Amino acid sequence: xxxxxxxxxxxxxxxxxxAAVFAARADAEIVDRDFSGRFSAESRWFPATGAFPGQRSxxxxxxxxxxxxxxxxxxxxxxxxPFFRYDHSDPRRTHFDLREAxxxxxxxxxxxxxxxxxxxxxxxxxxxxxxxLVDIVNQIDFVEHPGGESKLGQPMVHLTWSGNWxxxxxxxxxxxxxxxxxxxxxxxxxxLVIDNERVTYESAAGEWHFDFASxxxxxxxxxxxGVSLFDGTSREPFLFPGSDAGGMPAFTQxxxxxxxxxxxxxxxxxxxxxxxxxxxxxxxxxxxxLEEDYAATVFGGEYTFYSVFGSAADVTLLGEWNYDGRxxxxxxxRSPNTLENDLFSGxxxxxxxxxxxxxxxxxxxxxxxxxxxxxxxxxxxxxGQWSMHFEAVSLLSVDRADLHYAxxxxxxxxxxxxxxx
Amino acid sequence: xxxxxPTRSKVLSFAPHLALWACLIAQAxxxxxxxxxxxxxxxxxxxxxxxxxxxxxxxxxQVMVLRNKQGRESRxxxxxKVLEVEGDGNKSLFVFDEPRDVKETALLIHGHRxxxxxxxxxxxxxxxxxxxxxxxxxxxxxxxxxAYEDMGSQEVERFSYRYxxxxxCGDLTCTVSxxxxxxxxxxxxxxxxxxxxxxxxxWKVEYYDRKDAHLKTLTFGSYEKHLDRYWYAGEMTMVNxxxxxxxxxxxxxxxxxxxxxxxxxxxxxxxRVR
Numbered sequence: 001x002x003x004x005x006x007x008x009x010x011x012x013x014x015x016x017x018x019a020a021v022f023a024a025r026a027d028a029e030i031v032d033r034d035f036s037g038r039f040s041a042e043s044r045w046f047p048a049t050g051a052f053p054g055q056r057s058x059x060x061x062x063x064x065x066x067x068x069x070x071x072x073x074x075x076x077x078x079x080x081x082p083f084f085r086y087d088h089s090d091p092r093r094t095h096f097d098l099r100e101a102x103x104x105x106x107x108x109x110x111x112x113x114x115x116x117x118x119x120x121x122x123x124x125x126x127x128x129x130x131x132x133l134v135d136i137v138n139q140i141d142f143v144e145h146p147g148g149e150s151k152l153g154q155p156m157v158h159l160t161w162s163g164n165w166x167x168x169x170x171x172x173x174x175x176x177x178x179x180x181x182x183x184x185x186x187x188x189x190x191x192l193v194i195d196n197e198r199v200t201y202e203s204a205a206g207e208w209h210f211d212f213a214s215x216x217x218x219x220x221x222x223x224x225x226g227v228s229l230f231d232g233t234s235r236e237p238f239l240f241p242g243s244d245a246g247g248m249p250a251f252t253q254x255x256x257x258x259x260x261x262x263x264x265x266x267x268x269x270x271x272x273x274x275x276x277x278x279x280x281x282x283x284x285x286x287x288x289x290l291e292e293d294y295a296a297t298v299f300g301g302e303y304t305f306y307s308v309f310g311s312a313a314d315v316t317l318l319g320e321w322n323y324d325g326r327x328x329x330x331x332x333x334r335s336p337n338t339l340e341n342d343l344f345s346g347x348x349x350x351x352x353x354x355x356x357x358x359x360x361x362x363x364x365x366x367x368x369x370x371x372x373x374x375x376x377x378x379x380x381x382x383x384g385q386w387s388m389h390f391e392a393v394s395l396l397s398v399d400r401a402d403l404h405y406a407x408x409x410x411x412x413x414x415x416x417x418x419x420x421x
Numbered sequence: 422x423x424x425x426x427p428t429r430s431k432v433l434s435f436a437p438h439l440a441l442w443a444c445l446i447a448q449a450x451x452x453x454x455x456x457x458x459x460x461x462x463x464x465x466x467x468x469x470x471x472x473x474x475x476x477x478x479x480x481x482x483q484v485m486v487l488r489n490k491q492g493r494e495s496r497x498x499x500x501x502k503v504l505e506v507e508g509d510g511n512k513s514l515f516v517f518d519e520p521r522d523v524k525e526t527a528l529l530i531h532g533h534r535x536x537x538x539x540x541x542x543x544x545x546x547x548x549x550x551x552x553x554x555x556x557x558x559x560x561x562x563x564x565x566x567x568a569y570e571d572m573g574s575q576e577v578e579r580f581s582y583r584y585x586x587x588x589x590c591g592d593l594t595c596t597v598s599x600x601x602x603x604x605x606x607x608x609x610x611x612x613x614x615x616x617x618x619x620x621x622x623x624w625k626v627e628y629y630d631r632k633d634a635h636l637k638t639l640t641f642g643s644y645e646k647h648l649d650r651y652w653y654a655g656e657m658t659m660v661n662x663x664x665x666x667x668x669x670x671x672x673x674x675x676x677x678x679x680x681x682x683x684x685x686x687x688x689x690x691x692x693r694v695r
Contacts, residue, residue, distance in 0.1 A: 034695060036524055069695050079695070104693070113684040115693070124549040149547060162689050217688070219539070224552045268539075271556040304554060307608070312561040352561055354487055354495045356523075384496060387522040420521035 031073050037066035037081075040418040046187050048409040056089035056185050065099070077104045081153075085144070092183030092196065093143045099153045112163035120153040123171070125215060125228060126277050127266040128298045130320045130344035130364065132334055133277040134262035136230045137213055139177040140334055146188050146393075146407075148334040152177045166218030173211035176201070176233045178253055187410045188336065190403070192241060195250040201233065202256045209233050209257070222269055228262040236333050238285040256291075258283035274301040275320070286329040287338075287403070296324040296333070300344070312353065318346040318362070328401070336404035341367045355381045369399035389416040462582030462598045469621040470577050476651050478504045478681060482674045487565050490665035496520075497565075504686055510534050510576055512686040516694045527694040529686060530555075534576045543691045550688050559608025566637060566659040566668040570607055571628075579603055585613070590624055593617040609636075622652045637661050648677050 044059040063085045071077040081100035087093035102119030123137040137154055144150035157172040181194040203209040211232025218225055237253035244250040260281040267274040275298075282293040300320030308315050322339035324330035330340035346362030360377040378390040391414045398408040485497040498519035504512040510532025517526045525545040532538050538555040558570040580600035587596050595615040602609055610633050615625040622644055628637040643655030657670040684690065 036521070038522075077695075106693075108684065113687075113689070115689060122548050124547050127551075160689055162684070162687060167687075167689055219552070219688075266552055268552050268554055270537075271554050273552070273554065304557070306557040306560045306606075314557070314560060354489075381520055381522055384520045385522075387520075418522065420524065 029073050030070050032069070032071035032077075034069040035066065036069075036421060037064070038418055038420050039064050040416050042414065042416045044412050044414040046410055046412045048411060050187055051406055051409050052189075052191065054185050055187055055189075057187075059087055059089045059093065059187065061085060061087040061089075061094070067100070075106065078102070079104070083153075087143075090143075090183045090186030092181065093186055095143065095180060097141065097152050101153070112161060115160040115162075117156070117158040117160075120155050121158060122151050122153060123156075123158070125226060125262065126264045127224070127273075127275045128264075128277050128300070128320055129302075129318055129346070130300075130322060130342075130362075131298055131337075131339055133279055133296060133298050134226070134228055134264050135334070136228075136235055136260060136262070137171060137173065139179055139235050141180050143180040143182055143186070146336050152180070166216055169215045169217075171211075171213040173213065173232060174208065176207040176209065176211070176255065178207070178255070179235070179237055187412070188407050190239070190251060190406045192249050192251045193244070194239060195242075195244045195252050197245060199237075199253045199255065201254070203233060207233075215262075222267050224266045224268070226262075226264045228260075228264075230258070230260040230262070232257065234258045234284055236284070236331065238289060238331070240289060254285070256283055256285055271304050271306070272301060273303075275299060285331070286326050287331050288329055290329075292326055292329065294325040294330075296322075296330075296339075298322045298339070312351065314350045314352060316348040316350070318344070318348065320344040332403060336407060337364065337371070337373070338366075338402055338404075342371075343367055366399065366402075369401055370397050371399045371402050372396040385420050387418045387420060389418065390414070458584045459582060461584035462600070463577075465584065465596060465598055465616065465621065466577045466580070466582055466600075469616065472621055473651060474505070476505055476648065477678045478502070479647075479675055479677045480679055481672050481676070484671045484673070485565060486669045486671075488667050488669070502681060502685065504681070504683065506532075508534075510538065512683070514686055514690065514694070525695055527691055529688070529691045531686070532576070534578045541688055541691055543694060548692065550691055556606065558604055558606040566661045566664075566666055567670070568608055570602070570604075570609075571639070571659070580612075587618070590615055590617065593619070593624075595624060620652055622654075635662055645675075647675055651677075 040063040042061060042063060046057045049057070063083070065081065065083045068080040069077060079100050079102055083097045083099045085093065085095055098120050100121055102117045102121045104115065104117050106113065106115040125135045125137070126132045132148065137156070138151035139154065140148045141150040141152045142148070154173060154177060155175045159170050161168045178196065178199045181196060182189040184193050199207070201207065201209065209232060211230070213228065213230045213232070215226055215228040234256050237255055239251040240254060242250060242252045258281055260279050262277070262279045264277045265275070277299070278295065278297040280295045283291065284294070286292040298320055300318070302316050302318045304314055304316040306314050322342040322344065324338070324340040327340055330338050332338045342364055344362065344364050346360060348360045349358065351357040357380045358378070362375045363372070365372045374394045374396055376392045379387070381387045394411045395408055398405050480500065480502045482500050483498070487495045496519060499515055499517045501516070502514045506512055512532065513530045515528045517523045527543040529541045530538055540553050540555045542551045542553050544551065559568050561568055580602055583599045585597045585599055587594055589595070595617050598614050598616070599611055600614060601611050608630060609628050610631050611629050613627040614623060616623055622641070624641050626639040627635060628639070630636040637659055639657060639659045641654040641657055644652050645655055646652055653672065653675060655672050658667060660667045
């Protein structure tokens with residue numbers, strides 16, 4: 001209750017402040033206005049019966065994500081992107097989020113350039129495909145997809161300074177967003193439902209702890225390099241068993257204060273992309289709930305064969321190895337999988353046809369445990385405005401030692417029909 | 422549960438064709454036979470490049486209509502910004518408007534004369550900037566009849582040249598030159614280029630595949646003079662003789678020497694597109 005109240009206050013407060021600031025400063029001289037977005041009808045089917053009573057097999061619903069962009073004569077802009085999902089089977093998956101609501105200002109200082117983003121925004125750091133290890137500014141919107149690529153909007157002050165010497169960014173993050181989790185009837189959940197209402201923090205300031213992040217990035221010829229620092233409230237919760245407000249057994253989310261150093265690098269050589277991400281994190285809890293400093297990495301690459309067999313199609317091979325120094329005590333960072341010693345391999349087939357048809361097959365295997373997952377994705381444009389996405393995720397086996405053993409029966413197929421406007 | 426993030430090909434597939442502007446700035450061909458004809462061929466190419474220099478920067482819109490053998494059409498729309506870089510390849514930024522599923526996807530290219538181009542792709546769904554390979558030369562994008570190499574900047578250094586003959590082309594007289602790609606990954610054995618003698622505007626390019634079969638023909642039309650000096654084609658039509666498919670690329674809204682500089686052609690600039 002206090003959480004959702006606080007959130008609503010932050011969200012509505014920031015929108016109104018930003019809109020007011022923008023309206024006032026722009027003197028109603030909007031020179032560029034754009035309204036776009038997507039509307040998607042989605043259905044996810046779980047062929048196997050859930051491991052827990054009451055879990056539904058079909059999750060259908062829709063997503064609406066419109067986007068408004070306003071720019072004034074001075075180049076200042078305001079972007080507003082609300083997001084809403086309705087899911088008929090799990091009330092917890094039905095949710096609203098403000099993905100973006102920010103004011104963007106920019107200017108020059110000598111040969112350098114500065115940019116300031118004020119408000120709610122999303123930020124992406126990193127280079128690898130199997131997980132986004134260094135990416136930490138935004139919280140995961142886990143109910144959207146277990147892959148961890150959907151992220152909640154994050155209130156921030158984001159200052160960028162760039163020049164011939166590279167790009168330096170600092171982030172002030174005044175408010176913490178708790179991760180979203182499935183409800184009782186939802187799939188892809190743990191044995192106990194996670195209490196989304198009672199979230200606990202190591203910091204006495206709770207969700208209002210002021211987090212800090214910074215990043216330096218630059219391209220050195222073939223090498224693109226980024227180093228980053230995050231100091232504040234972890235985006236990854238530690239879950240401890242307890243009970244919810246109604247006395248039902250539930251997991252309570254606990255967010256520790258952490259410090260993370262990150263490195264991401266990519267070498268682009270001919271048809272090769274060589275990729276590396278690594279972090280060193282202190283202050284986080286391990287699987288046993290004990291504080292343990294650790295290092296983790298993911299590295300590998302991709303190679304593309306262009307115009308295979310005289311056709312227009314390209315074939316890309318992907319391979320990455322994931323490692324977490326905590327071994328058996330590793331926790332899943334940004335996905336349900338514990339990536340302590342896991343090999344990822346994949347193939348992407350891009351037909352380069354008028355419909356941009358694309359098929360991706362990927363396989364993730366734990367080298368130390370009996371956990372293996374296979375995923376297939378199919379994307380195709382139907383017309384200029386309609387497109388489709390099909391996906392099948394098969395959990396071939398999940399080791400009993402893995403936290404997401406509870407999700408072992410949650411293989412699914414998903415079909416999305418998207419209207420882009 | 423892993424998910425391979427959306428990929429470049431979806432957009433990249435029709436990205437570079439956007440860079441066709443560069444076609445105007447450099448073309449002509451060569452091989453060994455008569456040193457004089459090679460010298461003339463290179464001279465024409467260098468002269469054409471010289472005449473294209475000094476524009477500073479420009480923005481424009483492009484509409485691309487792909488047509489298959491049965492006449493079924495599909496449409497692409499995008500905006501681009503180009504910045505001239507003295508002594509090297511130009512910098513270009515392409516932003517896609519249609520199809521709508523790739524709206525706001527953007528491609529940044531730092532072209533180079535002597536080394537491989539650098540390319541970054543912006544994926545708006547994730548707000549991710551991804552450095553991508555520029556090794557794809559012969560691939561087609563989006564089922565269009567343009568290959569990457571047809572669109573990417575046509576730097577003089579990427580071909581060897583040979584002047585062949587002069588012949589009438591419409592009301593004008595054209596020089597016909599042959600150019601041979603230096604890059605082994607090129608899908609072409611050679612190309613023939615028709616330029617009018619007065620302004621060195623390209624009117625036609627014939628593409629011959631690795632087996633020396635006549636694969637495609639590109640024709641240029643609706644030329645307009647900008648800044649009293651630079652000729653840019655308003656329409657380019659590529660016909661594939663093997664498949665019967667064609668692609669028409671139309672250019673509009675040219676604006677030269679607008680208020681942007683190098684700082685817009687960076688990864689931070691790429692993140693700002695909409």
